[in-house]
Amino acid sequence: MNKRRQTGTAAIAATIAMTMLAACGTAKSGSEQPSGTPGTSTAGNGGPKKEISVSMFDRGTVPTEEGTYENNRWTKWINEHAPVNVKWVPVARNQAQPKLNALIASGEAPDLIWEYDRNYISQLANQGAIQPIGDYIEKYSTTYKAYLDKHPELKSYLNFGGKVYAVSFARETVANHGMWIRQDWLDKLGLKTPTTVEELIEVARKFKDGDPDGNGKADTVPIALSANASSIYRALYFTNEGQWYVEGGKLQYGRLLDRYGDSLAFQKQLFDEGLIDKEYITDTNFQRSTQLLTTGKAGIYFGGWDMEALNGNLVKNESNAKMVPLESVSTKYGKNGLYQEAPPSIFTAFNSKMKEDQIKAAIQFIDWMLKDGWETLKYGEENVHYKMVDGVQQKIDADKNKKELAYAFEYPIVMDSVLKPELFPAMAAKDEISQNYAKLKGKSLELALKNKYRRDIPFNPDFPELTQLIATFNPIAQQIEAKVVTGGKAMTPEDGMAELRKEWKRLGGDNVEKLAQEWYEKNKSGMK
Structure with missing residues (x-):
């Protein structure tokens, strides 16, 4: 999700x-x-x-x-x-x-x-x-x-x-998003795991110019993207385009905050330096980005905390590839968790x-x-899709489960289950690839939960005026942000933020902010 x-x-x-x-x-x-x-x-x-x-x-x-x-x-x-x-x-x-x-x-x-x-x-x-x-x-x-x-x-x-x-x-x-990095590329180029956004950019530059795949060509695109990428850019700067934040006792919309402009500047830098795919705007289903990752042409992945299928395809194409989870990196605002669900x-x-x-x-x-x-x-069914081993459902055949069971998760409209990282190896199939990934998966979940994700209120205001404004504002905002990121010098992040605030105000944002504050004052006592 x-x-x-x-x-x-x-x-x-x-x-x-x-x-x-x-x-x-x-x-x-x-x-x-x-x-x-x-x-x-x-x-x-x-x-x-x-x-x-x-x-x-x-x-x-x-x-x-x-x-x-x-x-x-x-x-x-x-x-x-x-x-x-x-x-x-x-x-x-x-x-x-x-x-x-x-x-x-x-x-x-x-x-x-x-x-x-x-x-x-x-x-x-x-x-x-x-x-x-x-x-x-x-x-x-x-x-x-x-x-x-x-x-x-x-x-x-x-x-x-x-x-x-x-x-x-x-x-x-509640873990959702995650970052991954090629440990074998870090080792080959003598690089340390990045812990800050500046170090992440520097590692990406080395992945771009250092020929980490060893083919003698400058053909790597350091960072592969997914549908989660935009939220990862934002989370690093403690904001989200769809959330509201409490700043000085006042509700403020995440897409209009100064630090949202910082996240746009980071995204623009990655684009301008060729650290992400120049065609990402048209790669709406992320097939191209996925191919870059699984064919060994990308070394960092902005995606989900669980990338089992992608990792399996990568290892099939490059048996020596070693993708490992990467903890959220810090910015001048500190270290935020990547997106976590309510x-x-x-x-x-x-x-x-x-x-x-x-x-x-x-x-x-x-x-x-x-x-x-x-x-x-x-x-699935016992002795068909799993067998019980030490009280844990252990997969018998990963391929069989993929065909016969993977789609069944749509049907439980309620369930009572908690993911426990220490059980992943016992639950995984016993082939080497599945076992190796199960250990990585457990580590990834731990890292995804290590840093708390900023969520000032449990859920957003939901009155009709806001819903109508957002429906009109979002497409306009997306166009402005695309121009900031991909338009070179045509529009700076500062110019983009000015345009976002202008459009928000034009569409009735001042009144919506007033109603949002009233909603917050009315409901905050029940927000625990």
Whole structure:
């Protein structure tokens, strides 16, 4: 996952607003109180199972021989074992919110809708597309209710306007982003592991000019990028384009801070000196950057803390390559952690058109998934995909799991799992490549959590004026920043920041900042 930021969730909010009365005409009022009508019988009492529908992300990873996201070995397993029958509704990952918005507007949205983006769930609550569920959880849940009591850190995230509108679960780890570096290149060129941004730039220069791949050509691009790269530039300077920060008691938007300009200057320096790929702007899916990394033409990677597949491909191409995790480097502001997620994982909301018997069935499904379902969907079947060794699920065949199991992680809408680095080697397949990487993976997770990531408030303001402003402002900001980074002397970072602030103000930023401060004063007591 990469960062979970404000993502323009209101791109077609107007469409939903105009059609919501027609599409959600049966929506409940703002009360959370269930009517008390018991749900219809389920498999648990001998009657027929009810059916619920659940959204999911289509990432295009289901092999043809396995079936489809709607129909495969795991959907069949779920319907065989769960107390309900589930109809899965895939939406393309990169178009998830527009697709869900369209389904809601047409009255065809699934019963359960989930997203990583809390602001999107807030938008749906404000528009009446989803309904409060706090009293239903209290009435019908056992397992999830107990789980929530053990994880009170989740509760403030599930409240919208004083009512519970979603279920979620604690992430296996809040670690997300990470940096990696070729240790064999450092050794060959007699370089030390960089600990500051200045040392990182100097190492990148040596990787560019020192022929670390030994082919006698100046053909290396020191730093390979991923979708996480932009956030890594920002995190080093204690800012993020989508977060708000408390500066002197006032909320300020991260994209407008002075230190955000410093992050642009760093990014521009990397581009101007050829330390990142000059074609990164058009490499929107990062295929070119991935190829540079896995074919041994890049020595530093701005990506995620776990790069198992990429490392495997690199080692296949260059058996002597040794990619190792790199701790976040310090700047003049100190050392910040790279991007770390807030505690909740996905947010699952209940369609406002659901009746109480459907809600009861959905909560029974959530309880079953949390108690009995998620482990099989994560680890597969015993003696088929793993074997138990010293109380740990150890992979039997990494390639088999990649084909038959990797896509199954889309189905557990709740789970109770914590990643433990010391267990990675025991869980990995026993071939040398898998074992070597498992040790690196554990070290990478430790480094990703070593430095706390700055997050002044647990979640961002979510009022409509802000959502509308961000949807308009972000594309303009991206154009300005691209001109700063790639435009040579045409626009300095200082000029770029002046333009960003000018556009923000033109679009109503002063009023939004005033509303954001009011929101903060109203909500800060509950932000723990």
